[in-house]
Amino acid sequence: MRVEDGFQPVPFNEDNAYTADPVLPALLKRLLSSAAFADINADLRRFGGEVMLQMRALSRLAEPPRLLQYNQWGQRIDELQTSEGWRGLQALMQREGITGLFYERKHREYSRLHGFAKLLVAGAESQVIDCPLSMTDGCARVIELMGTQAAKEDILPRLTSRDPAIAFTAGQWMTERLGGSDVSRTETVxxxxxxxxxxxxxxxxxxDGFKWFSSATDSDIALALARTGDNTSGSRGLSLFLVPLRDPLLRAPGAVRPPALSNHIYIHRLKNKIGTHIVPTAELSINGARAYRIGEPGAGVRGIAAVLNITRMHCVANAVGSLRKCLATATAYANVRTVEGGRKLLRDKPLHVAELAKASVVYRALTHLFFGTVLLLGKAECGVASEEETLRLRLLTPAVKAFAADRAYAASVECLTMLGGEGYMEENGLGRALRDSLVEKIWEGTVTVMSLDLVRATSKGDTLVAFAAWANRLLSACPPPFALAHAAAIGALRSALAAISSTYERPIPELVPRPALFVLAHVAAALHLLEHALWVEAVPADAEVFRRWVTEAGLDAAVAELGRAKDVDERTRVRGDAEIVFGRGCAKAHL
Structure with missing residues (x-):
């Protein structure tokens, strides 16, 4: 049989990436002022079409970078060659206002919602081009908060420019060979x-030093941690520096871009990663680079925290954006794939639709949780956040980052399998989406690292008090008919809140922080879904999503795991864990 004969699979069609989204338009309508929504909604409708056409076309041109370390005469040149697709995607996003929207602040505290909505819509179609842009965003915030007047006049406008011809991107150099998130043993001096x-x-x-991961090696500047104190001072001896990658940093328009060697920065090698293949991630040798200290000596970790609070939100945007694409693809496929001898579509099979609904509930919950936190970030940056909102932002930032990256990836895998063998084909982009989003479980802190940061956030007793006050207000606002119809879900939420309130009492057992993070984040997502379900323009499906998220999506299992972690004989459990993993003779080392 010729390939043209017989049954021909029907290609699925995807609609505008924004208007077809089951969550974002209504969510933004609730969160934004009416004037801001009219403007932002129109921009997102236009951009949703750009994502499906221009961005996808550029993505097809994206290829991994190449490093040419020496020329034909044996001279060290470290020429980093990036693809047309990489450069085109970066220019497209700069023109779209990433990161400009965040600092133009046309819509004040809602500007963060606008920019992150674009990132969510572009997620999985943009080849993780947001990696350097996220660090550019963080760098801009540091300069805005701590930079000199000259840096604000010369560098900040380039970091936020919409003109790719003059726009800067920035890197973030923290990780060294001695540890990832643990910067206390930083060797760079x-x-x-x-x-x-x-x-x-x-x-x-x-x-002078060596940076183990640099994910924006083609950038113009970087923020770097380096030691100004002695080796025994740990993280207290670290300061924050602005490092030009090229000299001169400021050049005339059209001038040739100097190599990084001009500031004594050498690319040791490019990283060979599981995903994010087009991102030029490198190991860098810094041999006498000129840099400028930002902030006070020894305050580097506190300074870089402003970057991390922002880049962690970018991680969430990519993770949830990848789920958006996987879910949209699986849903579109269900509309055209026939089964039972061609008599039915997948969308007509309740068992298949049930799995799509599970993934949709996860996507809705994570999207509401994410944008609820983004709104707090926007309010904090514009100085209009209440004290309670500021405390809640500190609590939710590590929780949202860890929880969304974990749950979005798992749901994305399920969406891929819903296409059967077609889902395993590279052409549909789902494989790349999974590889690229997997890194969000690692970048800027794993679940375990984020759970320990959440412990630090609760060290100030007011953070949990602020969270509980917000939660109790929402639960008390439920009209009697709603409360009666959803009594089981509301009761489960109250029980989970009670479990959280006693979890962070000192001393905290060592096995508690990780399950505690999952319970807190799950509850926070439920509260945002509840807020939307109570909104005057909400539809009945919103209430059903709230109910399913609380009663069917794993909150009971998370609370049970937290209970076990609290009640377990920790000494016996730790010994057992060590014997299972390392063997009987190694257990003593873990006690």
Whole structure:
């Protein structure tokens, strides 16, 4: 039989990435002012079409970067060659206002919602181009908060520019060979330049060290941690630095871009990663690079926290955006794939639709949780957040990052399987989406690292009090008919809240933080879904999503696991874990 003969599979069609989304338009209508929604909704409708056409076309041109370390004469040149697709995607996003929207603040505290909505819609279609843009966003915030006046005049406008010809991107250099999230043993050393006099960008230093991961190696500047104190001072001896990757940093329009070697920064090698293949991630040798200190000596970790709070939200945008694509693809496929001898479509099979509904509930919950937290970030940056909202933002930032990355990835895998063998084909982009979103479970902190940060967030007793006050207000606002119809879900939420309130009492057992994070994040997502279900323009499906998220999506299992972690004989459990993993003779080392 010729390939043209016989049954021909019907290709599925996907609609506008924004208007076809089951969550985002209504959610933004609730969160935004009417004037802001009219403007932002129109922009997102236009951008949703750009994602499906122009962005997908550029993505097909994206290829992994190449590193040419030496020329034909044996001279070190470290020429990093990126693809047309990478450069085109970056330029497209810069023109769309990533990161400009966040700092133009046309819609004040809603500007974060606008920009992150674009990132969610573009997720999985943009080849993780947001990686360097997320660090550019963080760098812009640091300069806005802590930079000198000259840095605000010279560098900040380029970081936020919509003109790709002059726009800067930025890197973030924290990770070294001694540890990932643990920066206390940082080896990179910063030495003051003697008799250099004041510089407009800050005190001048020379940096020497080795950075194990640099995910924006083609950027213009970087924020780096380096040691200004002695080796015994740990993270208290670290300061934050602005590092130009090329000298001169400011050049005339159209001038040739110097190599990174011009500031004594050498690309040791490009990383060979599971995903994010087109992102130029490298190991860097810093051999006498000129840098400018930002902030006070020894305050580097506190300074870089402003970056992490932002980049963690970008991680969530990519993770949930990847789920958006996987769910949209699986839903579109169900509309055309025939079964039972061609008599029915997949959409007509209740068992299949039930699995789509499970994934949709997860997507809806994570999207509501994410944008609820983004709104708090926007309010905090514009100085209009209440004290309670500021405390809630501190609590939710690590929780949302860890929880969304974990749950979105698992749901994305299920969506891929709903296409059967077609889901395993590279052409549909789902495989790349999974590979790329997997990194969000690692970048900027794993679940375990985030759970320990959540413990730090609760060290100030007011954070949990603020969270409980918000939760109790929402639960008390339920009209009697709604409360009666959803008594089981509301009761489960109240029980979970009670479990959280006693979890972070000191001392906290070592096995508790991770399951505690999952319970808190699950409850927070439920509360955002409840808020939307009570909204005057909500539809009955919103209440059903709330009910299913609380009673069917794993909250009971999360609370049970937290209970076990609280009640277990920790010494016996730790010994048992060590014997299972490392063997009987190694258990003593873990006690």
């Amino acid at each position: 910063a030495t003051p330049v003697p008799d250099s006099g004041p510089h407009p960008y800050g005190p001048q230093y020379i940096l």
